[in-house]
Amino acid sequence: MKGIYSMERQADVVVIGGGITGTAILSELARYNLRCVLVEKEPDIAAGTTKANSAILHAGFDAPTGSFKAKMNVKGNALYHELEKELNLDIKWTGSFVVAFDDDGVETLKELKTRGEANGVPGLEIWDGAKVREKEPNLSKDIKAALWAPTAGICWPFGAAQAFAENAVINGAEVLRDCEVTGITVKDGRVEAVETSEGPIKAKYVVNAAGVYADKISAMAGDNSFTVKPRKGEYVLFDKTAQKSMVSGIVFPVPTKTSKGILVCATTHGNVFIGPNAQELDDKEDLSVTSAGMDEIFAGARKLCPEIPGGAAITEFAGLRAASSTGDFVLGKSKVEGLLQAAGIQSPGLTSAPAIAQYIAEIIVGETGAEKRGDYKKGRPEEPVFRELDDEAKAALIKKDSHYGRIICRCETITEGEIVDAINRPCGARTVDGVKRRTRAGMGRCQGGFCGPRVIEILSRELGISVPEVRKDGVKSYMYYEKEGAAE
Ligand SMILES: Cc1cc2nc3c(=O)[nH]c(=O)nc-3n(C[C@H](O)[C@H](O)[C@H](O)COP(=O)(O)OP(=O)(O)OC[C@H]3O[C@@H](n4cnc5c(N)ncnc54)[C@H](O)[C@@H]3O)c2cc1C
Incomplete structure (x- = not known):
């Protein structure tokens, strides 16, 4: 046996991927008497898409009613309201606007409201432009109306993943970083072990939460039923001085077919960002930012908020949406026994993570009959700021x-x-x-x-x-x- 382990490792559950999905699943599983190990190929958790996204806890009106995306979004948003205190999460419940400039746009707002209500989103309202500008005075005078979603918020995605991981670790779960999954051993149609760069780990269940690589992980076990293509989104981040001429909350344009559009949004730390655009790629590692992308983002964002101070930009970055061939999250049991998918988790994956975690844990707990830990510790150690x-x-x-x-x-x-x-x-x-x-x-x-x-x-x-x-x-x-x- 090579690598960091001197003995053969065994676990009830191996979770592959230390993003928001994997860490939330680990934290949920750590409530039960199960030996759980999370493996992450990078030196730290939240090194994939979880570190580069819009950080919005969406209300849940975008996804088609009945889809996993819609169900997990609405439930996940409600769960963050509960977990915020327990895990000391950095969240601001700002509410969100989708703004329209013309009659067609206003029709779309009405459709989004109807869909949102069918999805179970509370409190949706359509506001006129003047009322919108009372709340966000720097928005364009041409905005005619907006869909107001009071349950939306902004969070610190790394902090949320960190909180889930810390809670799992204090409850006995292990997080192995610098540990890349290289294969999955399947015997008689059931997963047996996960092969890693640090040696094999025997496992009764394997949860695939590997982000843009989830199709490759699934294929390692012989399940080729879906693919995951990266869809890149670029951003510009502004320093805190920019907020006075930009926004204090979340402002989307009406959505396009492939994305929620280029938005202007505050962060929990008092900065503001603009982005993302949407580019279909083949390369699962392409996080480059381009001058064409920057032009596109500035042009899109200035339609919403005309006075964006370019000089206050402090950095640019990009994230990769894990767009699945099914168009929805790929969740639950696979054709390989013991392999559970938490794949194709594109937006609203950050919002959905706690709900996805419960969904996956219910399957494992249902099959194993695992009981809740008597010594379960809520929360995580205090962080002095x-x-x-x-x-x-x-x-x-x-x-x-x-x-x-x-x-x-x-x-x-x-x-x-x-x-x-x-x-x-x-x-x-x-x-x-x-x-x-x-x-x-x-x-x-x-x-x-x-x-x-x-x-x-x-x-x-x-x-x-x-x-x-x-x-x-x-x-x-x-x-x-x-x-x-x-x-x-
Ligand atoms: C531009 C953009 C904007 C977005 N905005 C929002 C938003 O505002 N709100 C929202 O709810 N969602 C948003 N999302 C979606 C959200 O960011 C993702 O759904 C979420 O971060 C996915 O988390 P994950 O844990 O599934 O994947 P990831 O964070 O990518 O984690 C997967 C992990 O698996 C690891 N891994 C991969 N292969 C292996 C291997 N072989 N061995 C070990 N580890 C491996 C990776 O290193 C990675 O850390 C956005 C996404 C993008 C790209």
């Missing part, structure tokens, strides 16, 4: 641990204490971007220009690895090289 404390609480924290007295990221006021905590938490940070996503160190205007080298030093010290072994984000994303003979 220094900048949000009053002076007294700051002083007390510094007295308890002097690391909180040293600011590492000046743009976002992040202390060494928070970085040390992020590394040493359950399923803690292993990379510079892992620290950034957990603490915001490096997310400010300078984008890590000043604090990056200090974060590297802290990672090296806390993980007991050399500086050249510290990675930025991906499997081979080393940033420093040791000079030959440097040690002499």
Whole structure:
């Protein structure tokens, strides 16, 4: 046996993929007496589509009534309202607008409202342009009407995946990162083991939550019943100064056939972004941003919000929608016994994750008769956020641990204490971007220009690895090289 394990590993359930879908499933399964392992090929969780999307907890009026997308969206949105407190999630329930500029657009709004009501979305209303601008004064004067969905919100997707993973780990589940699935052994029509870069793991159930690679994982077990094609969406992110001339919530145009359109949206951290566009691709790794894409996004967003300050843009990024050949989520049992699909999870997958997790867990619990854990722990360990404390609480924290007295990221006021905590938490940070996503160190205007080298030093010290072994984000994303003979 090669790799990190000295003994053959066995699990009741192996979840493949550490995005929002896989981590939510792991957290739901961790409520039961089941040995669960999540395997993720990258050095950290939420390294795929979960790290690059619009971060909207959709109300649920877009998807066709009766589809998995519609059912999971509406239930998932309601579950986030329940989980927010329990898992200390970063969510702002802003509500959302879909805006129309002409009579055809207004007809579409009415259709969306009717569909939303059939899907079970509460509180949908059509507002006239003047009322919309009372709430979002920077929107175009040409907006005629909008569909208002009060149950929509914005979240921090990485934080949600992190919360699910932490809750699962404190309840005995394992998260194995840098662990790529390379094959699935099937015997007499039933899954037997998952082959990984770190050795095999025997499994009674395998849950496929591998994002854009879910068709490849399914094919490893002999189920070729669907394909997943990436559909890229590009974004531009603006710094916090932009919000005063943009929006405080979520503003969509009327949707197109392939996407919800280029929107203007706030983030939970006070920034604003515009995007995404929609490009069909074959390459499951193409996260490039293009100047043509940027032009398309700016043009689309300026129709909604004319005064977008281009100079306040701080970064661009792209995400890949996992568009399945079925047009819907591929959920539940496959033709291979023990293989459960959570595949083709494109938008509204982030919103749907808690509902998908319950759906998958119900199948496994139903078949195994697994009982709820008597020692189940709700929630997750507290995360101190220094900048949000009053002076007294700051002083007390510094007295308890002097690391909180040293600011590492000046743009976002992040202390060494928070970085040390992020590394040493359950399923803690292993990379510079892992620290950034957990603490915001490096997310400010300078984008890590000043604090990056200090974060590297802290990672090296806390993980007991050399500086050249510290990675930025991906499997081979080393940033420093040791000079030959440097040690002499
Ligand atoms: C442009 C865009 C905008 C979106 N906006 C929204 C939105 O506003 N609201 C919403 O609800 N949804 C939105 N979505 C959809 C949402 O982001 C996804 O549905 C969700 O993130 C999918 O999560 P996942 O866990 O299924 O996949 P991923 O996050 O991609 O996770 C899959 C994981 O599997 C791992 N993996 C793959 N192959 C292997 C292997 N062989 N071995 C081990 N691990 C493997 C990957 O590394 C990855 O971490 C958007 C998506 C895009 C692209």
